[in-house]
Amino acid sequence: MAGSSGGGSAYEGRTFIARSDFLPFFRPDLGDAEIAAVTEVMRSGWLTYGAKVREFGDACARYLGVEHAVPVASCSAGLYLTLKAMGIGPGDEVILPPVTFVATLAAVLHCGATPVLADIDPVTYGLDPAAFTAAVTDRTRAVIPVDMAGHPGRIAEIVAAASGRGVQVVEDAAHSFGAEVAGRRVGGLADASVFSFYATKCITTGDGGLVTCRTQELADRVRSLSFHGMDANAWQRYGDKGRWYYEVLTLGWKMHLGDPAAALGLVQLGRADGFLARRSAIAARFNEAFAGLPGVTVPSAPADGVHAWHLYILRIDPEIVDGGRDRIIADLTANRIGSSVHFIPVHHHPAFADLEARYAGTLPESERHYREAVSLPLFPSMTGQEIDDVVTVVRASVTAGAR
Ligand SMILES: Cc1ncc(COP(=O)(O)O)c(C=O)c1O
Structure with a gap:
């Protein structure tokens, strides 16, 4: 644990003010509108992937100014699905900064790819573009810059350096919903950006995430992989025009969002x-x-x-x-x-x-x-x-x- 304090300190702390209650690190802001929206979904009887997920994905796309947005179960799931959809696997290298949540690294390792750590920039606390370019080899397939704390970092420089080297940019935008660079919202700056709607994030669905993609093809692959690689989701099978037949076109996972979470997200998006x-x-x-x-x-x-x-x-x-x-x-x-x-x-x-x-x-x-x-x-x-x-x-x- 080099450089670590091990989470402890000999210093006990001094009292400067008298607080009667504990101020938590985070308190979610949920109101009657969120409760009503989730209640309405529960009364509808449609509890899994359905119309609300599609509405939420479309609304996020409009808010972010992008064409392709796929709601997923979490940012962790989204990072993994995106790398898999890009075909990244054993023998490939993926560059990421070490100052991030374990999910960024886990996505790479679960694909069987090799993580390559590159240092952060001392001003933005995100990936240093110079460290990124120094780490590129002929096996580098992707880079995952992390928008630390909600700062979009030096994403434009990283995208510029990556294109031309055949390196895909998957932005870890867990912290940066609503952030902008030169008048464009994060989500439309990289090959893919992956947001988190975890309880503490800028907006929340409880647990949830979103993948925005530069191309329709990538978005379709992420969506399909998030639903067992099936060619029909629950809505297409059990809705009023549904049909029972489906085919599994590729090996996938169960990592999509559900309607109660999406209904909550729609209200939060409005705020x-x-x-x-x-x-x-x-x-x-x-x-x-x-x-x-x-x-x-x-x-x-x-x-x-x-x-x-x-x-x-x-x-x-x-x-x-x-x-x-x-x-x-x-x-x-x-x-x-x-x-x-x-x-x-x-x-x-x-x-x-x-x-x-x-x-x-x-x-x-x-x-x-x-x-x-x-x-x-x-x-x-x-x-x-x-x-x-x-x-x-x-x-x-x-x-x-x-x-
Ligand atoms: C930088 C970063 N990436 C990814 C994640 C994973 O997000 P989720 O909890 O939605 O899977 C987090 C969550 O805190 C994060 O901080």
């Missing part, structure tokens, strides 16, 4: 702009409160684009603030405020000891990020008092830790 505005306002308030504090780096926003602000990640330099980010986490905990770390680099997990051995000491920006990063609570339903409490505790913690 996406409001959520984004609120997330952006909270991030702006945090930036203002923390920029200029010694040893603290606030997150960057895209120069010509929109940040989705799924996460708010501060970096704390342990050379300047004694105890570094572990001090901040301990103080937040002592003051009844949740926090997190995004992410434990994938090669540090015990399951991937072979990657740890291969990459030890070769990914300095990723290791530094892991040493210094702390994620603060940021979600649309945070109250003004809750935001103030986070600001007060982080500022007090950094000041008390000044070396």
Whole structure:
């Protein structure tokens, strides 16, 4: 576990404010409209893939400004299905940054392909285009840039570098629903982009995801693979014009979305702009409160684009603030405020000891990020008092830790 604090700290944390209740790291924003939409689906009796999934996919495509969008069971499933639909398998190499959730790596490994780790950019915390091009070999088939925290990173440079080298770009857009680059939403920038609608994400379906594809052909393959490679889904078989006969055209999986989740997603999609505005306002308030504090780096926003602000990640330099980010986490905990770390680099997990051995000491920006990063609570339903409490505790913690 090189560069890891092992999730622990000797520092106990100090109390700076009196909170009567715990402020969680995330609280979903679900209202009566979401409950009514799911109830309506349940009353309809159609609980699996049906009209709502298709409506949700079409509505997401319109929102993102893309032609092809396939709702799937999760972003994890979508990443895997997309690589499989691209024909990636044993002998192929897929490049990804280590600072990501295990799902990005798992998709590659489940395909039987070889993961190749390339370092992150110190400003966007996403894949560094120079590290990507240095890692390309004649076996590289795909690259998975990760839009860390909702920052679309340097996706345009990566797409430009990949095209011409025969490398497919599968953007891990789990965090970046609503993000933009030069006036275009994430979803229409890469060969495929895969979003997450997990409970904590920008919009949620409980569990769920979406794959947007540049071509109809890829979208059709992802859709088919998400439903056992069958040529007819439940709607086509059991709807009023359905017929019982179907054929399995290729070996696939059961990884599509269902109507109750899609109904929830349709309501959340209608609120996406409001959520984004609120997330952006909270991030702006945090930036203002923390920029200029010694040893603290606030997150960057895209120069010509929109940040989705799924996460708010501060970096704390342990050379300047004694105890570094572990001090901040301990103080937040002592003051009844949740926090997190995004992410434990994938090669540090015990399951991937072979990657740890291969990459030890070769990914300095990723290791530094892991040493210094702390994620603060940021979600649309945070109250003004809750935001103030986070600001007060982080500022007090950094000041008390000044070396
Ligand atoms: C970067 C990243 N990729 C993929 C995933 C997987 O998303 P899901 O939970 O929808 O499978 C996550 C989830 O947190 C993530 O953070």
